[in-house]
Amino acid sequence: MRILIVGAGSTGGFFGARLAQAGRDVTFLVRPGRAAALRAHGLQIISPHGDFSIRPTLLCAEQLDQPFDLIILTVKAYALEQALEDIAPAVGPDTVILPVLNGFRHIDRIAARFGQHTVIGGVCKIIGSLDAQGRIVQGAKINEVFYGELDGRRSERLQRIDAALSNAGFTTRWSENITQDLWDKWLMLASLGCINSLMRGTVGEVASTEAGLTFANALIDEIARVAQASGHGPSQAYLDQTRSALTLKDSPQTSSMYRDLQAGQPIEAEQIVGDLLLRAQQANLSTPLLAAVNAHLSVYQQRLR
Template sequence: MRILVVGAGATGGYFGALLARAGQDVTFLVRPARAAVLRERGLRVVARDEEWALTPRLVTADALDAPYDVVLLSVKSIGLDGAIEDVAPAVGPDTVVVPLLNGLAHLDALNARFGASAVLGGVAKVVTSLDEDGAIRRFAPLAHLALGEQDGTDSARVAAVRTTLGTAGIASPVPGHIVTAMWHKWVFITTLGAVTSLMRGTVGDVYDVPGGPVLGPALLDEAAAVAAAAGHPLPEAERAATLAAVSASGSPMVPSLYRDLTAGRPTEVEHLFGDLTDRARALGVATPLLDLATLHLRVHQRRVTAAATGGA
């Protein structure tokens, strides 16, 4: 099975590295600058209990000339349109595209470009980040990639991809319905992202001040209400897990969105928050706190864009 990993960052890079280390046929589609770093230093994974590196097989967009069996699409939403065009030569009639983005808007874009029959749903869970020197830092051994057909049916191709993931120690549980699982991850990531970005602090920073403990549950109620109105109610166990994650005294937890925000980088505000609040309005669900988080992130995004383009 020939696998193309689009992006060699914290998520795609980690999954791809595990697959390559297990002997799978993996190629990374990267930008020239990232390719230069990887050729010089290798693809490195650093954890508290281990450190390892491999020499990855790399390709740039101009050199893609044949289809792959599986495309793992792991890019930020702000780079999605460009990635779709870059990867198009690698998507043939039998290629399976597995997107690893949060939210749901990317499915519409991928379906429009490649056809819904080529695109699976996916939910990735890892605890990793990309260091300034290009290494992938792993904070916990979690490597979870649920995937499935968008219509919820079983298929031989999904089973084949799960088997391949299993050879690398990547857990790939069978979801009841992958789109529902994507909705539930979306609820989690927007709740966590709103708590930390609105208050500019870790979960513990927010929870440990007067009034802080009420914010996480209120945001979770709004996000869960949107999911329920869309036909994907949050099971009590998942609600409890999300609530525990955003209601922990002393917790250092922050999402990648918060790290981008505080570093002055672009965020995925429209993909994660703008799309969710738009759907909330269409479904008649009130989301005042999520609307506020969206506005906060949009102001940041405008400043970042203006700085990048030399505007005021």
């Protein structure tokens, strides 16, 4: 299976490097600047599972001239539209696109651009970043990818994809309810990002104050109600697990959105927070805390522009 990884940052770079290390046919689609750095220094991974580096096969957008079997989209949500334009020459009649973006809006955008049959659902879990040398630094042992047909069926193409991605140095799971998996991750990610970004602190710093703990719990409840109104409410066990993780008084955890905000970088506010607020409004739900976070992040994004 010919695999195109779109992006070679902390997510695409890590999973793509593991696949290449395992002998899979992997090509990375990258920007010219990243291509030059990777050609000079290789794709280097610093990981609790062991450091390694590869000499990746690289293409820039103007070099794409034939279809791939599987395209794994790992870009930030705000870069999706340009990515879809870039990959168009690589999408053939049998190409499958596996996005591991946050939220749910990207599924609709990919389907509108290339057809519903082209896209499957994907969720990845990894804590990683690029350091000053352009190396991918994995901050914890977790490295998982879930995937599945959006209608839950066990298709032949998923069997081929599962075979291509399995046993490559990270955990994989074929999900029969990937839509719920996407919503569950959205609940966790949006709650974490909102808590960090509005309170400007780690999970532990927020939870260590009475007002912060009250805010965190109320925000989690608001987002869970949006998921429920959309037909994908979390199980009680998952909600309890999420609440427990995001109200630990000694937790140093922060979201990538908060770290990007602190660094003055673009953030995925519209896709992670704004889209949730829109769905709440469509369901006539009152979500004042979510609205406050959205306003806060909108001001930040306007300042960047």
